[in-house]
Structure formats: structure tokens, C-alpha cells
Amino acid sequence: xxxxxxxxxxxxxxxxxxxxxxxxxxxxxxxxxxxxxxxxxxxxxxxxxxxxxxxxxxxxxxxxxxxxxxxxxxxxxxxxxxxxxxxxxxxxxxxxxxxxxxxxxx
Amino acid sequence: xxxxxxxxxxxxxxxxxxxxxxxxxxxxxxxxxxxxxxxxxxxxxxxxxxxxxxxxxxxxxxxxxxxxxxxxxxxxxxxxxxxxxxxxxxxxxxxxxxxxxxxxxxxxxxxxxxxxxxxxxxxxxxxxxxxxxxxxxxxxxxxxxxxxxxxxxxxxxxxxxxxxxxxxxxxxxx
Numbered sequence: 001x002x003x004x005x006x007x008x009x010x011x012x013x014x015x016x017x018x019x020x021x022x023x024x025x026x027x028x029x030x031x032x033x034x035x036x037x038x039x040x041x042x043x044x045x046x047x048x049x050x051x052x053x054x055x056x057x058x059x060x061x062x063x064x065x066x067x068x069x070x071x072x073x074x075x076x077x078x079x080x081x082x083x084x085x086x087x088x089x090x091x092x093x094x095x096x097x098x099x100x101x102x103x104x105x106x
Numbered sequence: 107x108x109x110x111x112x113x114x115x116x117x118x119x120x121x122x123x124x125x126x127x128x129x130x131x132x133x134x135x136x137x138x139x140x141x142x143x144x145x146x147x148x149x150x151x152x153x154x155x156x157x158x159x160x161x162x163x164x165x166x167x168x169x170x171x172x173x174x175x176x177x178x179x180x181x182x183x184x185x186x187x188x189x190x191x192x193x194x195x196x197x198x199x200x201x202x203x204x205x206x207x208x209x210x211x212x213x214x215x216x217x218x219x220x221x222x223x224x225x226x227x228x229x230x231x232x233x234x235x236x237x238x239x240x241x242x243x244x245x246x247x248x249x250x251x252x253x254x255x256x257x258x259x260x261x262x263x264x265x266x267x268x269x270x271x272x273x274x275x276x277x278x279x280x
């Protein structure tokens with residue numbers, strides 16, 4: 001017996017903390033951590049609305065779960081490629097700080 | 107206030123606190139470990155939503171794989187700015203403003219929605235039927251095409267990650 005509002009406020013707060021991390025951190029790995037927080041907030045939202053919709057229809061409802069599965073898969077792919085890019089950039093430029101990756105700057 | 111609400115509030119507070127530590131911790135390794143705690147808290151939130159499958163997947167995929175991947179990257183990219191130097195951009199106040207405004211806007215709009223205060227009651231025991239989910243994921247009437255696309259995406263991402271991160275000698279001077 002938990003209000004839906006609690007889940008939505010929780011996931012909005014988690015999303016905004018992640019957004020702050022992605023916007024304000026200098027380290028590229030920390031930015032990816034912020035993105036992970038945002039993806040987790042989205043998953044909480046999806047599962048909360050899956051529960052809400054299953055309760056409203058009072059029948060088992062599988063589509064919300066299938067969509068959440070896709071988000072998990074895409075999150076895993078995203079973090080694998082992102083961290084590989086960070087490591088590759090670090091190997092060439094010796095820094096994980098996004099401010100110092102200025103090769104394209106005129 | 108019943109037991110489930112107490113569990114939810116505890117998990118939510120732990121998750122939000124450790125998420126705040128993730129974005130503010132000075133040392134990257136500490137941030138990565140706080141991230142693990144956040145992901146565990148979100149797994150507990152999934153349990154309170156009666157989605158035990160995704161709680162397990164959360165622990166396996168996020169805590170088991172993604173957090174380890176992040177810890178590896180932290181260890182591979184250390185050396186500079188470990189203890190000294192700002193970890194945060196000079197414009198962090200603007201970022202905080204954007205995040206706070208977005209939070210206010212989201213909650214404000216959600217509060218207008220009449221379903222916002224719905225109580226989530228306990229679903230029947232077969233609500234997250236894994237058999238149904240598994241069959242829906244591979245049936246042509248269900249999600250077979252997105253499922254296969256996701257598989258191809260994962261393979262492409264893993265091959266791409268290996269290609270990008272591999273240590274080639276001729277690239278060292280780049």
C-alpha cells in the first residue's frame with residue numbers, strides 16, 4: 001500500500017541527481033555514472049507504471065516488463081561502449097577529464 | 107504507516123543519499139562504491155513494486171556487471187586529479203539549477219494528474235509471470251523483433267567496445 005506518488009517523486013529525484021552528475025562532473029567516468037543513475041530512475045518509473053496499469057486492468061500485464069527489459073539491454077550496451085571510449089581517450093590523451101579533451105578546439 | 111512503506115522509505119532515502127554521494131564524492135573509487143549502494147537500493151524499490159524478476163536482474167546486471175565495469179574503468183583512468191583539483195565544473199551552479207528546476211517541473215506536472223495519489227495495492231501472485239514475459243519476448247506477435255534487435259545491438263556494442271579499447275601499438279602516438 002504505497003502511493004504511486006512516492007515512486008514518481010523518488011524517480012524524479014534520482015533522475016535529477018543523475019542529471020546534475022552528468023552535467024557538472026569533470027571526470028568522464030563520473031558522467032557515465034550520472035547517466036546510469038538516470039537510466040535507473042527511468043526503470044523505476046517504468047516498473048511503477050507497470051504495477052499501476054496491471055492494478056487498473058486487474059489482469060497480468062506483460063508489456064511494461066518487456067519494455068523495461070529493452071531499457072536494461074540498451075543501458076548495458078551504452079555503458080560498455082561509453083567506458084571503452086573513455087579508456088581509449090585516456091590512453092591517447094592521458095586524461096579522463098572532459099575539459100582537457102580539446103583536440104577539435106580551434 | 108505499514109511495514110512496506112517503511113521499507114520503501116528506508117530504501118529510497120539510502121538510494122537518494124548515496125546517489126548524492128555519487129555525484130559529489132571526491133575520489134572516483136568512492137563514487138563507484140556509492141553507485142553500487144544506490145543500485146542495491148533501487149533493487150529493493152523493485153521488490154516493493156512486486157517485480158522480483160527485475161530486482162534480481164538489477165543485482166545481476168547493474169551491481170554484478172556494470173558496477174564492476176565502472177570500477178575497472180576508474181582503476182584504468184586514475185593517476186591525475188585523484189586527491190587534488192576540483193572534481194566539478196565551474197558552472198555547477200547552473201547545472202544544479204537546471205536539475206532542481208526539472209525536478210520541480212516534473213513533480214508539478216505530475217501533481218496535476220489525478221492518478222498521482224493512487225495507492226498501489228498488492229497484485230495477485232501471478233502478476234509478474236515470467237513464463238508470460240519470456241513467451242512475449244520471443245513470440246512474433248509480441249516482441250520478437252525488438253528482442254532480436256536488442257541482441258544484435260548488444261553484440262555490436264561488445265565488439266565495438268573491444269575494438270575501441272584494444273591496445274594497438276601504432277596508435278600510441280596519436
